[in-house]
Amino acid sequence: MAQTNLVTRLRAEVAGAFPAPAAQPTATARTVIIAVSGGADSLCLADAVVAVAPEQNLAPIIAHLNHQLRGEAADADADFVRRFAEACLVPCHIAVVDVAEVAAQTHTSIEVAARQARYAFLAKVAADAGASLVTTAHHADDQAETVLMRLLRGTGIAGLRGMQPCAPWPDSTVQTNLKLLRPLLRTTRAEIERYCQDRNLQPRHDASNDDSTYTRNRIRHELLPYLEQYNPGIRAVLARLADSATHDLEIIDYATQQAWAALAQPTQPHEPRSAENAIRLNRQIWQTLPQGLQRATLRFAVQQLKGEAIDLKYSAVEEARDVLNSSAATGEIALLADVRVDVGAKVFCVRRAG
């Protein structure tokens, strides 16, 4: 069968999502786990990854989790994925988890339990196979939904980035170097369906498109179609917004690092506090920074001391900024219950307290 333009283009997009292969032709193939439900999205992904595997020096493994949520249909999905993998000559791992039971035991929703079970399963398959890459079939329509959902809930530029094409492993409770690749993030659902037609793939009904959370379901089936009345290209608009937010945040992170390098002062050797518990910053340089960088550097100081700055309130940062910017003021300010700022005339010190 002749390869259509769409098939060629989509495969090139998928190939480009992987880190460039090693230059030596003798290099060991890189194992990549493909999460496959059996629906159109993941079937398209699997077909494309298998097709580009030789040129990208990839060794794909297909992984399927049976959530036991839909009785015989779920068993049939698993059989379908197994036969698809066999036809592709690709190893296949299938596991069964009673998600409803787990949700009841852990007092979480079915959606949360299913997601956790899926990522735990994928991480285990990857670890057993010595793989450092996992791919999922999130696509441009999913991305538009994610951006819109975050917009509605309230977000800044970090949230507007949506899902990342190459992200650290999403379950932070697992210590891992695993990377999550989303090669279809710029491909629309309509293109995926056309790919499946062009390749004569016959996907199963994708249950994961039904059983998602209530809000996402409404956004997919009501809000996005409604917004298309205002702009038929709304999905592409949201995907582009995610792209531009990603690049903007890169600049902001870079600017924060540059500012930090100019601000940070070595801890005085005679000071009793070790560098891990106290950070000395040049107040005069800090005062010259734009508001946003004043906030970002205070937040970064808390991150350095505590590992994260989730509890840091906007109002506490603004109060600290007021004192640090008023030329005469010196003294002590609380950023958090256990993080204080000693304000000197030329230097201020962010430190753990108590």
Added chain:
Amino acid sequence: MAQTNLVTRLRAEVAGAFPAPAAQPTATARTVIIAVSGGADSLCLADAVVAVAPEQNLAPIIAHLNHQLRGEAADADADFVRRFAEACLVPCHIAVVDVAEVAAQTHTSIEVAARQARYAFLAKVAADAGASLVTTAHHADDQAETVLMRLLRGTGIAGLRGMQPCAPWPDSTVQTNLKLLRPLLRTTRAEIERYCQDRNLQPRHDASNDDSTYTRNRIRHELLPYLEQYNPGIRAVLARLADSATHDLEIIDYATQQAWAALAQPTQPHEPRSAENAIRLNRQIWQTLPQGLQRATLRFAVQQLKGEAIDLKYSAVEEARDVLNSSAATGEIALLADVRVDVGAKVFCVRRAG
């Protein structure tokens, strides 16, 4: 009548929107033009500005343009504003423009013609009075609509900022130092209506809330109420997004300037091209910048040469980046028909061509 909490708070917000008054008690009062339609928004604004004028050392002037779009009702609006100004002991300028006629003559829409006529009138009143400040009554609900309208149309972080509380004069064809202040940009329409009740102001029906463009009208009367089903606080969410985008863009502008200072090289004295027609940049430093700053600095170079970079295409910037980032490549690239880049090993030169 006792002053309610809302009246006190809203006036403090309005007072804070003006640049701090000069310290000397003998300083001349600063003239400020208040655009008043007679509707709730602008009546609230005028009442608050007049109230804070003594402490802020302001000399307010009320300005009203009769668009002649609604016959007798429009004349009654003008009378109403004149009487309101008299009661406040504030000078009042009223002018009449046949907006429908202007629109027909200039082949523009009524909305565009009305907006142009309004800004031209306000600029004239300001010039005649020697004023450098004009205030309008745009509020938080207007801001939410603006942000949402831009989101739907497609925008990056610059567009997400929405309207600015203090902006250069919006009509760039007028050479002026006039500033446009929007003191009510964080005040909701509901708060404005309560203010009018608390102050016993009886506004006219605000025609400007009806005659706005079709899209804005639908966003106001259909989309925003619909989105409130997803998040009742959607207007506040959009206003906060505008705020955070404003601060983020400040950081990006600052980072671009810092990068520029590190990149820009003096033009060699023996070179035939003058500095205005050619900009030499350090290629090695440029290569270390994050993608977003590579784009921003190329764009900035074009702005320096041409005054603006509106025609610069994303694809042309990406092609230039490809060449500049590949270590071996030297030669010439076109950014625009009349702007080229000479790529040397360590330095590249953005210059006007032809």
